[in-house]
Amino acid sequence: MPKDDNTVHYEGPSGGWGSVRGMMRIYARELSPPTVLKTLSEQNKPQGFACVSCAWAKPADYHPAEFCENGAKATMWEMTSRRCGPDFFAKHTLAELREWRDYDLEQQGRLTHPLRYDPATDRYVPCNWDEAFSAIGRELRALDPKSVIFYTSGRASLEAAYCYSLLARLYGSNNLPDSSNMCHETTSVALKKLIGVGVGTVVYQDFASCDAMFFFGQNTGSNSPRFLHPLQEAAKRGCKIVTFNPVREKGLETFINPQSPSEMLTGHETKISCQYHQVKPSGDIAAILGLCKHILARDDEARARGGKVVDRDFIEQHTHGFEAFETFVRNTGWSEIERASGLSRRDLEAAGQVYVEAEKVIAVYGMGLTQHVHGFDNVAMLVNLLLLGGNIGRDGTGLCPVRGHSNVQGQRTVGISEKPELVPLDKLAALYGFEPPREKGLNTVEACEGMRSGKVKAFFGLGGNFVRAIPEREAMERAWTGMRLTVQVATKLNRSHLVHGQVAYLLPCLGRTEESQVLTMEDSLSCIHGSLARRAPASDHLLSELAIVAGLAKATLPPNPRVPWDSWVADYAIVRDRIEETYPDLFPHFNQKLFTPGGFYKGNKARERIWKTASGKAEFTVPTALVACGFGEAPGRYRLITLRSNDQFNTTIYGFSDRMRGIEGTRDVLLINRDEMARAGLAEGDVVGLVSDAEDGVSRQVSGLKVTPFALPDGCVASYYPECNPLVPLSHHDQQSKTPASKAVPVRIVAQGTAAHR
Numbered sequence: 001m002p003k004d005d006n007t008v009h010y011e012g013p014s015g016g017w018g019s020v021r022g023m024m025r026i027y028a029r030e031l032s033p034p035t036v037l038k039t040l041s042e043q044n045k046p047q048g049f050a051c052v053s054c055a056w057a058k059p060a061d062y063h064p065a066e067f068c069e070n071g072a073k074a075t076m077w078e079m080t081s082r083r084c085g086p087d088f089f090a091k092h093t094l095a096e097l098r099e100w101r102d103y104d105l106e107q108q109g110r111l112t113h114p115l116r117y118d119p120a121t122d123r124y125v126p127c128n129w130d131e132a133f134s135a136i137g138r139e140l141r142a143l144d145p146k147s148v149i150f151y152t153s154g155r156a157s158l159e160a161a162y163c164y165s166l167l168a169r170l171y172g173s174n175n176l177p178d179s180s181n182m183c184h185e186t187t188s189v190a191l192k193k194l195i196g197v198g199v200g201t202v203v204y205q206d207f208a209s210c211d212a213m214f215f216f217g218q219n220t221g222s223n224s225p226r227f228l229h230p231l232q233e234a235a236k237r238g239c240k241i242v243t244f245n246p247v248r249e250k251g252l253e254t255f256i257n258p259q260s261p262s263e264m265l266t267g268h269e270t271k272i273s274c275q276y277h278q279v280k281p282s283g284d285i286a287a288i289l290g291l292c293k294h295i296l297a298r299d300d301e302a303r304a305r306g307g308k309v310v311d312r313d314f315i316e317q318h319t320h321g322f323e324a325f326e327t328f329v330r331n332t333g334w335s336e337i338e339r340a341s342g343l344s345r346r347d348l349e350a351a352g353q354v355y356v357e358a359e360k361v362i363a364v365y366g367m368g369l370t371q372h373v374h375g376f377d378n379v380a381m382l383v384n385l386l387l388l389g390g391n392i393g394r395d396g397t398g399l400c401p402v403r404g405h406s407n408v409q410g411q412r413t414v415g416i417s418e419k420p421e422l423v424p425l426d427k428l429a430a431l432y433g434f435e436p437p438r439e440k441g442l443n444t445v446e447a448c449e450g451m452r453s454g455k456v457k458a459f460f461g462l463g464g465n466f467v468r469a470i471p472e473r474e475a476m477e478r479a480w481t482g483m484r485l486t487v488q489v490a491t492k493l494n495r496s497h498l499v500h501g502q503v504a505y506l507l508p509c510l511g512r513t514e515e516s517q518v519l520t521m522e523d524s525l526s527c528i529h530g531s532l533a534r535r536a537p538a539s540d541h542l543l544s545e546l547a548i549v550a551g552l553a554k555a556t557l558p559p560n561p562r563v564p565w566d567s568w569v570a571d572y573a574i575v576r577d578r579i580e581e582t583y584p585d586l587f588p589h590f591n592q593k594l595f596t597p598g599g600f601y602k603g604n605k606a607r608e609r610i611w612k613t614a615s616g617k618a619e620f621t622v623p624t625a626l627v628a629c630g631f632g633e634a635p636g637r638y639r640l641i642t643l644r645s646n647d648q649f650n651t652t653i654y655g656f657s658d659r660m661r662g663i664e665g666t667r668d669v670l671l672i673n674r675d676e677m678a679r680a681g682l683a684e685g686d687v688v689g690l691v692s693d694a695e696d697g698v699s700r701q702v703s704g705l706k707v708t709p710f711a712l713p714d715g716c717v718a719s720y721y722p723e724c725n726p727l728v729p730l731s732h733h734d735q736q737s738k739t740p741a742s743k744a745v746p747v748r749i750v751a752q753g754t755a756a757h758r
Ligand SMILES: Nc1nc2c(c(=O)[nH]1)N[C@H]1C(S)=C(S)[C@@H](COP(=O)(O)OP(=O)(O)OC[C@H]3O[C@@H](n4cnc5c(=O)[nH]c(N)nc54)[C@H](O)[C@@H]3O)O[C@H]1N2
Pocket: 053, 054, 070, 183, 184, 216, 217, 218, 219, 220, 222, 223, 224, 244, 245, 246, 247, 249, 279, 280, 281, 282, 283, 284, 365, 366, 367, 368, 369, 402, 403, 404, 405, 641, 642, 643, 644, 645, 646, 647, 648, 649, 650, 651, 743, 744
């Protein structure tokens, strides 16, 4: 895609002074106390605390300041001096607050008191903890456990998550969806089926020895910036990084390390990707197919000369399904591949050649692959690609799905799952003397469907901003009010606290930096870390997440001497002992290893080439479609990508500066290339709306978006998440994992947009 002069594009590198300015802006605005700086110096280090932002690895040989722009923003956001207490709620009805922007809600600062919704005044009023627990307990006892949702957003610790899942099961429910259901659930389902483990296989050291990395749909510069350090080191030593992304993301182009005085002073930037392919959204299956076709062709030539490219010994010994896959690749023509991927044969061959020449290959990916109707096939194609060269289970090779929330992977490890087969229920039954529910619980999409049908009567949210993060926002907000009970545990006010059931509580908790005991998290590379910061709590009325779970359990469940909640709250080490007993293979000597530099590795069978799959081997698969979006082309129809900026953490909007994409001052933009603008008769600065083109008869729309020329492939547009969530149909999700397909949403542009409707 040619980039013309006045197309919005940031010319600077990622990192560098821009990232320092980004941090300082938040530092000043949050009225940050001086202790923030001390806290930041302890971030992501042994004996320090695990960042509250993303799940990227915390290396053993850490940098003096092992945090990034976004980790610093997240810490300052939690440690803000602003407070949102009873005075604030006395002044505003919820009807009024529902008109506020997300940004302004969270700007009020930390929640300070437990609050009960008062229908007579349409306000939240303070209550005490005992009153809240006993009222919620009474409601829960009166409900069918199958009609209650226990949602978790991926930042709660292993200890809190273990207790929370135990509470749900003791109560009688497997309805334990978490943010992973909107995120990497595609990974958890696909990798489990194809290689026998639901997580990535690489470890940190692999980045130091791989020859090539293939990057699909992961925006490192914004979303996991500390990953830029090993990437920069790899690029410098000659490792080839090949990127596939419809958007030219700055962090994958160039980087100045803000930790390096010489780079900062000289402005010397490192080129990260040696090839950057602007694949069409949903075009990855075809793109990877193109790489495989080239690899097979080079292998044919090599074999004629007595050499090889494809690792047939590995395929023979370790995989299943190769023949069908090979036939499929050979039978698919280049014109079909070019059409579906939006990339030329020449470009795909150039990318494939990097694979051919590399002995050790890593594949990295994020939401650009997982959030599609055929997201499973996206991930499965990446597995096919790696298997061709025996690139799983050798040093310097493997799969690297980059997880989002700081403990989203770990929560799944310790029992937060709606899928009973993933949880050692017999073990729990024996340890705690009860009969856990055995039937499948509801995931996020199913929970939403249940709210709409009236089957779901209560929602308990341990963190997150559920109604803002899910698809089909308007319909879901209406459904929400039909519930009997909603309880939200949070640090800051958000939209999900303002739409509520008949009975509603908002319970404020300690942030991770304020806990007085060690907590643990699992990072993206399966290493487990202790975390301790011991900062003064934002208010005397806060409880830890674990204490809230325990308080609720005591108020809801009959006493069980094997679950002494009070002792667990008093000493989290006891909870870790229980985690070790429940998962002895993963957590041996848990309490002795809390501050292992770099974390302690949970282990990974696929990395050892032990395949816990149905066939006992790693699976090659033939994709069910060449295009991952699940809908066809039609005149005026675009594939909408919903984007994150580097000035947000999910639905928390820090500010309106998407520095690395050159978009400043607003998030109400429609990004589109100039050729498409001309075809649609649009001029820069026009204000337009988007409507759903999902052909399901439901009208969905977002308005007030400013047309902004941007170097995207044809046939697609981009705008921000969560503003565009009203356009994502609930039925539009990955076929296997039900992860909402937020990266290619069918829309049409309408020219009558007026003021932004938020
Ligand atoms: N600053 C910041 N950091 C975050 C977060 C945040 O909101 N802000 N959120 C956290 C969470 S929970 C998560 S899950 C992660 C998310 O981190 P990522 O996985 O990076 O997710 P996104 O930014 O949503 O999208 C990733 C990329 O996919 C590209 N893309 C879109 N469609 C396609 C496609 O069809 N094919 C390909 N190849 N690429 C495509 C987009 O252009 C974008 O660059 O980040 C975590 N870290």
